[in-house]
Amino acid sequence: MTTSVVLFTRDLRLHDHPPLRAALDGSDAVVPLFVRDRAVDAAGFAAPNRLAFLADCLHDLDAGLRERGGHLVVRSGDLVDQVCAVAAEAEADEVHMASDVSGHAHRREERLRDALGAGGRRLHVHDAVTxxxxxxxxxxxxxxxxxxxxxxxxxxxxxxxxxALAAPRKVRVPDGVGSEPLPGRSDLTGLSPGLAAGGxxxxxxxxxxxxxxxxxxxxxxxxxxxxxxxxxxxxxxxxxxxxxxxxxxxxxxxxxxxxxxxxxxxxxxxxxxxxxxxRPRASTADYRTRHDRWRTGARADEDIAAWKEGRTGYPIVDAAMRQLRHEGWMHNRARLLTASFLTKTLYVDWRVGARHFLDLLVDGDVANNQMNWQWAAGTGTDTRPHRVLNPLTQARRFDPDGAYVRRWVPELAGLEGRYVHEPWRLTGRERAEYDAYPDPVVDLGEGLDRFKRARGRE
Structure with missing residues (x-):
């Protein structure tokens, strides 16, 4: 009997899965394997929201395999070591997996190919899966x-x-390959209350x-x-x-x-x-440097904290940041305007914002997160790198009735009209009624002038 290992990474499904189809077509049995890679944990990418969603996906994948006569094998540790160990246990000749794009993924593939080759086994990497x-x-x-x-x-x-490929009707898994228990949400703390279900x-x-x-x-x-x-x-x-x-x-x-x-x-x-x-280095380094000297120090730290906590004094920005914390997700338009606000209005390094997003986003993808942040900061692929998204203009255009702000900033739920986006314009008793909401951390005009000076565009 011939056996192949199918290594699942960021392709946790049965429908349209080229590595699984190739393994099933070429072998009598397959070992569907997922490795909880400790390198991902060490790099700080194992955020609670994503771990919870991952657990949902693994349970669902295992259930789908069991409906077809198989099951998922889960291991933890160094990915290369674990794949090689499973391949040896199953006496598998081949390992199939999807390609990926990060520097870590490239290095992982090279290490795995070399290690399997040393044992006389082949690695097949499939494109157009993720x-x-x-x-x-x-x-x-x-x-x-x-x-x-x-x-x-x-x-x-x-x-x-x-x-697109159909899901397999039957998956035969050989005996004798042990598995760890599937992870579950109950093992995790610090999850966003409104986190969606995965699978x-x-x-x-x-x-x-x-x-x-x-x-x-x-x-x-x-x-x-x-x-x-x-x-x-x-x-x-x-x-x-x-x-x-x-x-x-x-x-x-x-x-x-x-x-x-x-x-x-x-x-x-x-x-x-x-x-x-x-350009794998673009995950941490400017794709196109603007020679920025980003703000640091106590005042910058205060502004960063206000941005993260949704208390910048700009309701549309704060609504978006609170949605992120509550759901582990944020509307794409809101991602752009909050990123522009941090990098250009507050003139804070894009890496600070990208890290915060990766700490919370359930869809925290290195390529999309980092490159979108670089686009917003003007260090990436934007052909207009010095554009600044004015939060008031964005609010009037994309939340004209203020419903988004009222949903996520309950302190302002009673405000009508334009004041919901500009509560600092209230005076006297009216302003006192909403004094739980902070004043703006920066004047927009001052922020714009500072950014222009920093980029040499006065």
Whole structure:
């Protein structure tokens, strides 16, 4: 009997899973394996919200495998050591896994290939599992990756997308390969109260509902903060409980302006993946340096704390930061405006904000999080690196009735009209009634002047 190991990483599903399909087609039995990689913990990426969502995904994956006659094997420790140990226990000749884009993923793949090869085993790495197109599938003539989204999207849209694969009907797992117990949410503390549930079943249910009820109006409503007319599929994509390939096929089959706008957002995800794959250092270093001398010291620390806690005195910013803490998720428009506020209005290093987001975001993806933060800071791929998103302009445009602010900043729930976005304009007894809400940490004009001076654009 021939046996293969299928290493699950950020592809925790059974539908449209090329590594699993290849292993099943080429072997009599497979070992579905997930390794709780201690290197991820050591690097500080094992945030409670993501660990809880991961636990949901692993339980759901195991349940799906059991329905097909198999089960999930879970191990903890050094990923390379554990994969090699499982392959030896199962007498497997091959290991199949999905490719990934971070520097850690690249190094992990190289180590695993060498270690397996030393034991006479082969590693097969499959592209287009966690992204629609593999990084490097399209490149400009003069570089190994696209640095600007629009030309990338043009080429990306012209490419054919592989067909989505059906989930297997049967999975045979050999005897004698031990597993640790599956992790659970009950083992964790510090979770966001409104954290969503994970798992492939939940992802597919949400996708079906989105295609039925939400995607048609996406082009017109996706920036409406109060309406929250977004798919909320990003956590499921991050953990691979949902295939981006299947998502694009089903969205395009739905058709219309909403689907087109939504698929464009999926292309942004691929764009960031190909940037980080080509430039792994961009996870911690400026992609394009502006020679910033970011603010530090006691006053900057106070501003950072106010930003994290949602008490900057700018209601739209504070509403977004409180949503993040409560749900472990934030509307994309809110992510952009809060990032711009920290990096340009407060002139604080983008890495501070990116780290805070990764501490809380259930969809905390290195490529998308870091590259979006760099875009907002003007050190990334934005073709207008010095643009500043004015929080009042953003509030009037994307929360005109103040419903988003009133939902997340209850101190201001009784305010009507424009004052909900500018409570500091209240005077006398009215201001005293809302004195639980702080005054702005900085005047917008002063913040803009400081940023312009720092960037030499006075």
């Amino acid at each position: 992204t629609v197109l593999a990084p490097g599938a399209v490149t400009p003539a003069s570089s190994d990756h696209f640095a600007v989204f629009t030309p990338y999207h043009r080429r990306w849209s012209e490419c054919s997308v592989r067909e 492939e079943r939940e992802a597919r249910k949400r996708l079906t509902a989105w295609l039925r009820d939400g995607i048609t109006g996406y082009a017109d409503r996706h920036d409406d903060l109060a309406g929250d007319d977004t798919s909320r599929l990003s956590p499921h994509l991050h953990f691979g409980a949902l295939s981006p390939v299947e998502l694009v096929h089903r969205a395009r089959a739905k058709g219309g302006a909403g689907a087109e706008a939504f698929v464009r957002q999926v292309a942004w995800r691929d764009f960031h993946a190909q940037v980080l794959s080509a």
